[in-house]
Amino acid sequence: MNPFVETVRSYRQGASTLPGQYYTSPEIFAQECERIFRRHWLCVGREAQIVTPGAYFVASVAGESVIVLRDEQHVARAFYNICRHRGTRLCEEQSGELSRSIQCPYHAWTYTLDGRLLGAPHMEGVEDFEKREYSLHRVPLEIWEGFLFLNLSPQPRSLAEAFTPLADRFRRFRLPRLRPSRRIGYVVEANWKLLFQNYSECLHCPVIHPGLARRSPWRSGENDLAEGPFLGGFMLLDGDSESLTVSGRACGPVVGELPHEDLRRVYYYSIFPNLLVSLHPDYVMFHMLQPESATRTRVECEWLFHPDALHDPQYDPEDAVSFWDATNREDWHICELSQKGISSRMYAPGPYSPRESLPAAWDREYARQLGQHAEDVG
Ligand code: FES
Ligand SMILES: [Fe+2]
Numbered sequence: 001m002n003p004f005v006e007t008v009r010s011y012r013q014g015a016s017t018l019p020g021q022y023y024t025s026p027e028i029f030a031q032e033c034e035r036i037f038r039r040h041w042l043c044v045g046r047e048a049q050i051v052t053p054g055a056y057f058v059a060s061v062a063g064e065s066v067i068v069l070r071d072e073q074h075v076a077r078a079f080y081n082i083c084r085h086r087g088t089r090l091c092e093e094q095s096g097e098l099s100r101s102i103q104c105p106y107h108a109w110t111y112t113l114d115g116r117l118l119g120a121p122h123m124e125g126v127e128d129f130e131k132r133e134y135s136l137h138r139v140p141l142e143i144w145e146g147f148l149f150l151n152l153s154p155q156p157r158s159l160a161e162a163f164t165p166l167a168d169r170f171r172r173f174r175l176p177r178l179r180p181s182r183r184i185g186y187v188v189e190a191n192w193k194l195l196f197q198n199y200s201e202c203l204h205c206p207v208i209h210p211g212l213a214r215r216s217p218w219r220s221g222e223n224d225l226a227e228g229p230f231l232g233g234f235m236l237l238d239g240d241s242e243s244l245t246v247s248g249r250a251c252g253p254v255v256g257e258l259p260h261e262d263l264r265r266v267y268y269y270s271i272f273p274n275l276l277v278s279l280h281p282d283y284v285m286f287h288m289l290q291p292e293s294a295t296r297t298r299v300e301c302e303w304l305f306h307p308d309a310l311h312d313p314q315y316d317p318e319d320a321v322s323f324w325d326a327t328n329r330e331d332w333h334i335c336e337l338s339q340k341g342i343s344s345r346m347y348a349p350g351p352y353s354p355r356e357s358l359p360a361a362w363d364r365e366y367a368r369q370l371g372q373h374a375e376d377v378g
Contacts, residue, residue: 015360016349023191023342029294036273036369037062041142041149041159043275043288044068046302048146048180049095050076054113057095060290062152066139067091069098071113078139078150084117085109085134102136111136146176147275147286165230166271173279174256178304181283181317184325186299188332190339192274192291193366195299198331198338199268199276199287200231200358208330211323215241215248216266223358225269229365231358232269243282245319250282252309252317270358272365282306283320287328295339301328 022028044059045068056069058081065081067090081090083104090102090111101118102111110119115136123129140151142159144166149159160167188195198204205218216235223233237243242250244266254263258281267279276287283305290298301324309315341347352360 012357012360015352015356015363017197017352017359018193018363018366019349020342020344020347023194023339024294026294029291031370032291033062035371036366037291038152039156040273040369041151041156041162042273043147043149043271043286044078045148045288046146046180046304047076047143047148047176049148052097054098054100055096056091056098058091058093059150061150064152065089066150067102067136068141068148068150069113072100073114075114076141076143076148077114078141079115079136080139082137083109084136085120109134145170146178163230165225165228166269170277170279172256172258172262173284175284175304177307178255178284179307179309181303181305181309182321183300183302184321184328186301186328186332188297188299188335189295190297190332190335191294191342192289192297193363194335194338194342195287195289195297195331196270196276196362197359198335199270200362201356202235203353203355204334208334209327211246212244212327214238215244221265226357227361227364229272229369230269231361231365232267234265234267237264237266243280243320244323245316246323247316247319249319250314251319252282252315253306253312254281255279255284255304255306270362272362272369280320283317285320285324295343299328299332301325 042061044061045057049057050068050070053070053072053074056067059066059068066078067081068076068078071077082088083090083106085104085107088104088106090104098113100113102113108121109117112118115138117131117134120131140156142149144159144163202218206213215238217238221233221235225231225233241248245251263281269277271277274289278285283303285301285303288300292298303317303321305317
């Protein structure tokens with residue numbers, strides 16, 4: 001299909017950007033936490049972060065601190081980071097190795113890695129006290145393509161059901177087996193939605209990203225998911241480029257079993273509400289967003305490679321990391337400038353072009369998730 005026809009087909013006349021308060025209001029941010037971030041499956045990391053029993057990290061999501069760990073049966077689990085005695089935060093460090101238990105730093109209540117209360121000093125004298133009633137509060141945790149997702153809703157629908165449109169879509173990239181090479185954290189002084197909207201179009205590429213525009217023609221490609229919580233498609237690599245790297249050369253072995261056409265493509269998908277996945281022939285990059293307030297977003301960006309890449313003579317992860325680190329910073333800067341302009345009293349919603357059909361679709365999905373019609377929001 002002609003990519004331009006596809007873009008125009010999914011465009012709806014009259015779509016415009018969101019009103020200013022959606023980027024600045026603490027009240028709307030609180031609603032988003034309640035209706036979106038405490039109800040959805042949220043990506044918090046990769047299985048590779050907790051390989052051995054006792055390995056853990058702490059995730060901050062929608063104002064909650066959650067311990068994500070591997071238990072002694074090798075099961076990945078998540079618990080609210082609070083003690084059942086007097087509520088103290090259990091793990092202070094962002095990551096590490098637990099021995100065979102979690103011990104509260106206050107009065108030393110001790111929990112197994114699967115969350116059961118093991119020891120509670122001086123509680124023998126308390127009538128009707130039953131240890132089994134004081135397990136850690138579980139957080140539903142599921143794994144998709146090597147990514148760890150948790151859900152703060154006590155009884156969420158299964159991740160497999162929620163992710164039906166993505167079932168098998170990335171299988172050929174063999175994502176679960178890919179190994180991390182680098183991770184970079186950023187703090188962006190902009191609303192989280194601006195980062196999604198920015199990721200969802202390349203109209204800005206020739207202006208903002210000269211390096212990217214050189215390797216991937218901004219009008220190339222096609223969207224294959226154009227409505228709903230998962231949006232994206234591919235763009236083509238230009239004639240001389242093997243990948244999106246500073247050198248233009250592939251910087252590792254092909255990540256999976258990719259058909260010939262995938263060697264000329266980079267796929268970009270946004271996964272509502274906090275993950276962006278960019279699949280290149282020789283590496284996969286993802287961005288995990290953690291909104292901190294209406295005007296600040298933390299971003300963790302990681303680059304994944306073939307498990308045997310280390311032994312491959314062409315392995316040069318910095319070629320990809322430098323390319324995208326520069327591109328990321330260009331994006332964060334323009335998002336921060338957008339945030340500044342949108343915060344003006346004179347800002348009013350502006351019209352989207354046919355080249356911005358995905359940001360418009362993303363806004364529609366956002367409005368739906370917030371429980372409002374796009375027309376009421378826009
Ligand atoms: S608060 Fe944790 S043991 Fe007392
Ligand atoms: Fe960009």
